């Protein structure tokens with residue numbers, strides 16, 4: 165893919181900044197768009213072409229027409245479930261109208277086919293499915309405005325295909341962890357645990373800790389995103405390991421890596437949290453040739469090492 169141009173939205177964020185690194189090393193010329201609301205400049209290489217802008221800003225369309233990208237990787241989002249419950253209008257403005265603003269920019273570029281890779285959430289799209297692991301035929305039933313706003317864009321993409329021949333792939337992520345994840349958010353239990361344990365702070369597990377999520381290392385996710393870009397199939401593609409891991413198990417492995425010996429304190433469960441979700445990624449295996457490579461143990465070790473370096 166050398167010589168290709170890409171726009172990455174949310175470039176300074178956790179997942180997108182790893183994608184930026186990968187695209188640059190693969191020879192892409194990359195422009196980032198990010199308002200730095202949760203993303204950090206420190207996540208990006210020096211001299212990176214970052215346009216500090218809200219995804220809803222009309223200027224975004226001008227950047228698209230200036231860059232004329234071969235690929236747009238759309239990861240900028242309001243990602244907090246609880247903020248979405250408090251402020252669903254703002255959540256939809258960023259996640260729905262922001263995406264449409266971007267797509268309108270792409271639509272206005274003449275004589276060029278741009279491929280969009282849309283990164284969304286499988287963990288929140290399926291709600292609490294009765295059959296696990298959930299594959300892409302599982303009925304979607306989001307339980308939060310965030311889940312609904314991210315899902316809404318999946319229905320717009322084929323519409324844009326009809327409107328202007330937009331080429332796209334949809335990636336539905338499970339729970340992602342790795343270096344650069346924000347430990348101050350509400351999600352990202354690995355980052356929260358690692359940071360608290362390494363700083364000697366006490367931490368609370370909401371509920372009994374037997375709830376299960378599907379943890380995928382960020383490097384594997386980047387690999388799936390790049391494979392989707394290179395493939396003509398739209399998906400949606402689940403990106404998960406097919407296995408659930410309990411919060412108690414994550415606590416145990418992160419504690420081992422951090423040398424943390426205190427037991428977990430358990431608090432009341434958080435309302436709205438999904439109890440068990442893990443994703444069947446057979447389709448991504450068959451159509452994209454993607455399977456996760458990094459074991460949970462290796463990924464957690466790398467992540468804890470990174471947090472330790474940050475604290476040092």
Ligand SMILES: NC(=O)c1ccc[n+]([C@@H]2O[C@H](COP(=O)([O-])OP(=O)(O)OC[C@H]3O[C@@H](n4cnc5c(N)ncnc54)[C@H](O)[C@@H]3O)[C@@H](O)[C@H]2O)c1
Nearest residue numbers: 174176177178179199201202203218219239240241285340
């Ligand atoms: N982390 C996960 O486990 C996970 C799971 C499922 C889906 N996702 C999706 O992956 C994407 C990246 O998530 P992440 O975990 O890296 O989160 P993140 O918060 O680190 O990244 C989001 C980025 O978007 C930027 N942003 C937010 N609002 C913006 C706006 N209005 N205009 C411009 N930029 C804005 C932020 O500054 C940040 O850099 C999101 O689309 C999210 O929905 C993440």
